[in-house]
Amino acid sequence: MCVxxxxxxxxxxxxxxxxxxxxxxxxxxxxxxxxxxxGEYVIVHAGQAMSTIDEENALLSLEEWRKxxxxxxxx
Amino acid sequence: xxxxxxxxxxxxxxxxxxxxxxDIFVAAFGHNDQARFDAAxxxxxxxxxxxxxxxxVVNPLFFPGGNxxxxxxxxxxxxxxxxxxxxxxxxxxxxIEEGFKVQELKEIVNSMAAxxxxxxxxxxxxxTKVVERGSMDGLYIxxxxxxxxxxxxxxxxxxxxxxxxxxxxxxxxxxxxxIVSARGELGIKTEIDSDCASLNDLIxxxxxxxxxxxxxxxxxxxxxxxxxxxxxxxxxxxxEIAEEExxxxxxxxxxxxxxxxxxxxxxxxxxxLMIVNPSDEKRVLELLREHELGKDAKVIGQVTGKExxxxxxxxxxxxxxxxxxxxxxxxxxxx
Amino acid sequence: xxxxxxxxxxSELSRKLLVKVKEAAQEYIHIHGRKPVFMExxxxxxxxxxxxxxxxxxxxHVQLISGPGCPVCVTDQKSIDAMIKLADGDNRIICTxxxxxxxxGTEVSLMEAKTQGKDIRIVYSPPDAVRIAEENPDKEVxxxxxxxxxxxxxxxxALKAAIDRDVHNFSMWMTTKLVEPILRTLLESQEVSLDxxxxxxxxxxxxxxxxxxxxxxxxxxxxxxxxxxPVELLGGIYKLIRQLLEGRVEIExxxxxxxxxxxxxxxxxxxxxxxxxxxEAWRGIGIIAKSGMxxxxxxxxxxxxxxxxxxxxxxxxxxxxxxxxxxxLISPEACPLFGKACTPIQPIGPCMVxxxxxxxxxxxxxxxx
Numbered sequence: 153m154c155v156x157x158x159x160x161x162x163x164x165x166x167x168x169x170x171x172x173x174x175x176x177x178x179x180x181x182x183x184x185x186x187x188x189x190x191g192e193y194v195i196v197h198a199g200q201a202m203s204t205i206d207e208e209n210a211l212l213s214l215e216e217w218r219k220x221x222x223x224x225x226x227x
Numbered sequence: 228x229x230x231x232x233x234x235x236x237x238x239x240x241x242x243x244x245x246x247x248x249x250d251i252f253v254a255a256f257g258h259n260d261q262a263r264f265d266a267a268x269x270x271x272x273x274x275x276x277x278x279x280x281x282x283x284v285v286n287p288l289f290f291p292g293g294n295x296x297x298x299x300x301x302x303x304x305x306x307x308x309x310x311x312x313x314x315x316x317x318x319x320x321x322x323i324e325e326g327f328k329v330q331e332l333k334e335i336v337n338s339m340a341a342x343x344x345x346x347x348x349x350x351x352x353x354x355t356k357v358v359e360r361g362s363m364d365g366l367y368i369x370x371x372x373x374x375x376x377x378x379x380x381x382x383x384x385x386x387x388x389x390x391x392x393x394x395x396x397x398x399x400x401x402x403x404x405x406i407v408s409a410r411g412e413l414g415i416k417t418e419i420d421s422d423c424a425s426l427n428d429l430i431x432x433x434x435x436x437x438x439x440x441x442x443x444x445x446x447x448x449x450x451x452x453x454x455x456x457x458x459x460x461x462x463x464x465x466x467e468i469a470e471e472e473x474x475x476x477x478x479x480x481x482x483x484x485x486x487x488x489x490x491x492x493x494x495x496x497x498x499x500l501m502i503v504n505p506s507d508e509k510r511v512l513e514l515l516r517e518h519e520l521g522k523d524a525k526v527i528g529q530v531t532g533k534e535x536x537x538x539x540x541x542x543x544x545x546x547x548x549x550x551x552x553x554x555x556x557x558x559x560x561x562x
Numbered sequence: 563x564x565x566x567x568x569x570x571x572x573s574e575l576s577r578k579l580l581v582k583v584k585e586a587a588q589e590y591i592h593i594h595g596r597k598p599v600f601m602e603x604x605x606x607x608x609x610x611x612x613x614x615x616x617x618x619x620x621x622x623h624v625q626l627i628s629g630p631g632c633p634v635c636v637t638d639q640k641s642i643d644a645m646i647k648l649a650d651g652d653n654r655i656i657c658t659x660x661x662x663x664x665x666x667g668t669e670v671s672l673m674e675a676k677t678q679g680k681d682i683r684i685v686y687s688p689p690d691a692v693r694i695a696e697e698n699p700d701k702e703v704x705x706x707x708x709x710x711x712x713x714x715x716x717x718x719x720a721l722k723a724a725i726d727r728d729v730h731n732f733s734m735w736m737t738t739k740l741v742e743p744i745l746r747t748l749l750e751s752q753e754v755s756l757d758x759x760x761x762x763x764x765x766x767x768x769x770x771x772x773x774x775x776x777x778x779x780x781x782x783x784x785x786x787x788x789x790x791x792p793v794e795l796l797g798g799i800y801k802l803i804r805q806l807l808e809g810r811v812e813i814e815x816x817x818x819x820x821x822x823x824x825x826x827x828x829x830x831x832x833x834x835x836x837x838x839x840x841x842e843a844w845r846g847i848g849i850i851a852k853s854g855m856x857x858x859x860x861x862x863x864x865x866x867x868x869x870x871x872x873x874x875x876x877x878x879x880x881x882x883x884x885x886x887x888x889x890x891l892i893s894p895e896a897c898p899l900f901g902k903a904c905t906p907i908q909p910i911g912p913c914m915v916x917x918x919x920x921x922x923x924x925x926x927x928x929x930x931x
Contacts, residue, residue, distance in 0.1 A: 157484040158567055174481030174564070176408070176417035181689065181719055184829045193563050195767065195820050196485070198659075198716045199414070199687020202829070203767040203820040207563055210819035214569050217797055221578035413686040471573060486686070487660075487917055543573030544580060544792055546615035548927045 158205060159196045161188055171196065231329040238323070238357025247355065251333055255340035256319075256350040267351040269316055275376035277312040279303060282369040288335065290409040292401075292420030295368055296335035298496060300342040300350075301425040302447070303372040308427040309443040309499055311381040311434055312374035317343065320354040320369040327366055335366065346425040348372070380434040384462055387441040391530040392508040393468060394501045396429065396515050397422065397523040399451050400479040403493030407482060415485060419478040424497030429518045437511055439504025446500055451527075452491035452550045454500055455538045465535040468528030468550075470542050491540075492553045502530065570791035571614075579796045580619055586803040587623035593807075599625045599755065600802055601748075601890055603741065604762030605632030605918025610790040612927035616799075624799060627754065627890040628920040630744050630844070631762060633708045634661050634912045635888050635919050638843040639877035641737045642912070643667045645706050647872050648735060649675040649682060655698060657691035658706040660684045661916045666909055668878045688720035688734075695724070695732035704866045707736040712764045714738050714855055715829035718836045721857065724864055735866035736856045739842060741765055742776070743853035749781045754890045758802040759785040763794070763817045770825025771815040778811050786814045787821050836861060845912070846885015882911035887920050894924040901925060 159171035159180065169182045171194065181200040182188055194201035236243045253259050261267035283299040293301075300317065307314040319339065323332065343350050405421035407413065426445065434440055442462065446454035451473070459466055475490055483490050497520060503511050508526060515521030531539070539547045569575065590598050602608055608628040611617040617626050630636050646667035649656045656672065663672040663684060676682040681701075685691050688705055695703035707717045717734065724732040741762070748754065761774060766787045777783050784805040788798025798816050805812060815821055833855065842854030857865040882904065883897040894900045894913070904910040906922055913919035 157481070158564070160563070173415075173485055175419070175476075175478035176415050176481045176485070178415045178485070181687075181716075183719055183832070184715065184826050186828065195764070197712055197764060199689065200716045200719060202712065202764065203826060205563070205567075206819045207566065210563075210566055210570075213797070213816065213819065214566065214793070217575060217579055217793055220800075221575065221582060412684075414690070415686075542613075542615035542792075543571060544576050544615045544619055545573070546619040548612070548615055548618060549929060551926065551929070 157196050158193050159201070161190050161192050161194060164188070164190050169201065171201070233323050233325060233327040233329060233332065233357055235325050235357050235359065238355060244355070251329075251336050252353055252355070255336045256343070256353070257340075258349065258351050261351045267316075267318075269351060271375070273375040273377065275378075277307055277310055277374045277376055278371065279306040279310075280369065280371040281306060282367060284367050285406070286364065287409050288331070288365055290421055291405050291418075293423035293496075294335050294338050295366060296337075296339035297342045298423050299368040299370045300339050300346065300348070301423055301496060303370040304346050304348060304425040304427050305445045305499075307372050307374040308425070308430045309445050311440075311443065312376050313380075313431070314346065314348050314372050314374040314427055316373040317348050317350045318352040318371045319350050321356070322363060322367040323355065323357050324363050324365050325357055325360040332366070342425060346427055380431070382434075382440045382442050384442050386504070387462055387464055387502060387530060389530055389532055390505050391441060391502050392505050392526050393455070393466060393528040393530070394503060394508070394511060394515070395451060395474065395525055395527050396426070396499045396501075396521045397497075398474045398476045398479070399446070399495055399498065400483070400490035400493035401476060402496040403450070403488070404479045404482045406494070407486070413486065415482055417478045417482060419476060422495055422497035424520055426497060426499050426520060429515065429520045430499060432518060433501070433511055433514045436514055437503070437507045439507035440511070441502045441504070444500050446495050446498055448494050449553050450490070450492040450494060451500060452489075452538065453552050456550060456552050458500075458502070459538045460536040463534050463536050464530050465532040465537045465539070466528055467531045467539040467541055467547065470540055472525055472527045474523045474525050491550065570789065570793040572793065576792040576796060579793060579800065583620065583796050583800045583803065584623050586800060586807065587620070590803055590806055591623070597623060597625045598757045598803055598806055599627065600758045600760055600799065601627045601629040601754075601756050602760040603629040603631045603745065604765065605635070605916065606764070606790060607760060607762065607788070607795070608632070608920055608923050609918050611795060612923040614792045614795065616792060616795045618928060620799070624803070626760075627756070628887070628923070629890055630748070630888040631710065631741075632888070632913065632916050632918040632920070633710060633713070633739060634665050634916040635884060636739055636744070636844050637708060637737050637912065638845045639668065640874060641843060643669070643874040643877055644872045645735055645737070646670060646672055646675065647874055648704055648706075648866065648870060649680045651702070651870065653701050655681045655683060655694060655701050655703045656706065657683050657685045657694060657703060659708065661918070662706055662708065664909065664915045665912045666915070668874070688716050689723050692720050692723045692727070692729055692732050695729045696727070699731060701731060702869075703732050704870075705732070705734045707734045707738060710739050710741055710762075710765050711768045714837065715768060715826075715833050718832040721836050721861065721864055722832065725861060733864050733866040733869050734857065736837075736854075737842065738854045738856070739844070740839070740853050740855065741769070742773070743850050744844065745777070747847065747850050747853075748889060749783070751889075756783065757806055758783060760798050760802065761785045761787040761813070763787060763789045763821065766815075766817065766821045766825070768826050768829050771813055771821060771823045773825060774813045778813055782811055784811045784813070787817045789817045846888060880910050884911035884913040884921070887913050894921040897921070901929060
């Protein structure tokens with residue numbers, strides 16, 4: 153339905169921000185994530201930041217899968 | 228004269244045309260000896276010769292890492308080099324839109340001269356046409372290249388066999404991404420330079436030292452996937468490349484993610500794909516990596532069988548899928 | 563962070579997880595005598611499942627049916643013809659997402675219209691079309707607004723910009739689609755029987771997890787919200803199978819790094835401010851009540867449907883079976899045109915054009931001959 157890309161906020165204005173996507177820079181709208189801060193990561197779709205990326209939840213999710221494959225392969 | 232522009236009179240064969248040729252082309256290419264005649268005469272040092280021609284149309288004309296002039300020399304040099312031929316002479320024809328800035332033309336022609344000198348080829352004949360404003364877009368260049376064949380250095384496609392290694396001389400998609408960024412239409416700015424470069428030196432170093440090179444191609448438009456599909460079909464082999472082995476710059480990955488492009492289909496202008504005897508694989512990699520243009524060379528796959536004419540990609544998951552030619556134009560996908 | 567996100571496409575982890583998914587599916591097959599059947603609702607999931615090889619790797623274990631989540635594919639032909647017809651007038655600039663330009667109309671595609679000299683521009687972001695309108699004050703600039711809930715708020719951003727800056731020569735032609743009405747329609751038609759939904763990662767950013775509760779409460783069918791990397795795709799499928807094996811019926815959020823329970827409030831508010839729900843025509847299905855959004859009356863001057871008098875006839879009939887494909891009834895190979903008369907170079911239906919179309923995914927990534 154839509155392409156979303158993780159991007160790091162490097163400069164923030166009122167309604168837009170400059171983000172870095174693996175070395176490329178672009179300006180995106182931040183109207184959906186007004187509270188976002190420089191240094192945080194967002195998902196970008198069609199030129200808008202749609203959501204911040206919660207590092208803790210990403211880590212938890214990854215841990216869950218690591219645990220699952222390790223538990224069963226050793227067991 | 229800084230803002231001097233090309234006018235239709237620059238193409239009418241009169242005084243202005245003469246001055247343009249003398250001041251810009253002859254000055255840069257140093258081919259005054261040949262420029263006095265209607266045809267350039269040159270000594271030939273081999274029984275067999277090779278010839279190739281290519282027209283260059285690129286928007287924008289100047290991009291990070293090069294311009295249309297450098298591209299026009301490198302592109303034709305590379306077509307000869309990947310055929311195992313030593314490029315020696317070029318012709319260059321310019322189609323220029325009325326109103327084009329003379330300063331920009333000088334810059335482009337000087338890049339051609341610099342690239343030609345670096346590559347040891349001589350530009351010995353040329354032509355200029357000026358067309359009315361609006362009937363074309365800026366500047367087009369055609370170059371034709373002539374090279375000499377050394378039998379010993381020719382690739383040997385007939386020897387291609389199961390188990391042969393597929394090598395790429397460096398990261399893929401750099402040119403495609405540099406152009407997208409330089410166009411600026413989609414609002415993406417990236418630091419990446421086009422890989423635009425002449426590969427004859429890099430390639431000569433390999434073919435003069437190794438016998439096991441089966442096929443070489445430069446994966447320009449259509450990217451490495453399209454070039455490998457063509458090889459598979461032309462020589463009746465099945466090949467498999469591994470997604471994880473394909474060298475990719477982070478910036479290219481990022482732009483591809485944003486726009487939904489597949490880097491395997493993005494243009495390269497300074498890379499060579501080689502299919503080599505597996506016993507020569509290590510040596511070829513060493514030779515490539517000795518050169519600045521080949522320092523990221525990698526084995527990306529193997530010939531897996533004969534007669535089928537197919538290319539497969541092994542994904543990180545371990546499953547394989549077939550790669551086809553680029554179907555139509557790559558468009559940024561959004562929703 | 564990027565290293566962390568990279569782990570979601572880590573091949574070692576994906577391969578191990580693939581084994582787990584196969585084991586779980588085997589267990590299900592052992593009990594029920596058939597593969598579990600899931601629908602991926604989202605077009606980007608369709609593409610990601612094909613591109614990463616997940617779908618091929620699981621073909622003997624899980625049946626994955628592509629759902630109605632590719633915006634161009636679900637748009638009915640008459641709407642497509644109308645959007646292309648907009649290009650007919652003089653002094654117009656048509657701005658669109660890349661996916662639309664090659665979609666065949668009954669007469670031409672936008673790409674063909676462009677070769678005939680029409681000004682058709684691909685933009686990455688809808689507000690760019692507003693900027694183009696400001697730069698070309700003597701031309702009418704029309705944005706073709708297609709998309710689901712991920713894209714609709716972005717269309718609202720563009721409309722807001724046009725209103726705030728009073729850009730008189732900008733308008734938008736919307737044929738947008740909503741996820742809930744189409745899922746209800748599919749479930750109620752009972753044409754296709756499903757054991758669960760792989761729910762769209764990005765639409766869910768806007769909607770939030772709780773919005774899907776109707777699937778559980780009213781249809782007794784589970785769903786897992788999933789991302790697009792191999793580990794996330796496999797993880798989502800794994801969780802669906804576990805629900806079936808354990809007899810649970812829940813909505814699980816396996817994409818909680820970006821999807822919350824309530825969704826994105828500013829985006830929801832913006833949609834409600836500028837748009838209202840309207841009936842929309844879906845390809846191969848017909849009109850579904852309140853299944854899309856369009857511009858509210860108070861902003862009607864920005865609605866291209868009011869601004870231009872576009873009339874199109876009945877679309878030409880073809881043997882294209884996109885309509886059945888987006889309902890999950892048949893796979894692309896069952897269409898007599900697939901890969902023969904209809905290819906990405908000469909597409910007959912939108913499913914072959916869009917980068918998210920089921921036919922394009924099959925043609926590009928899963929075709930053997």
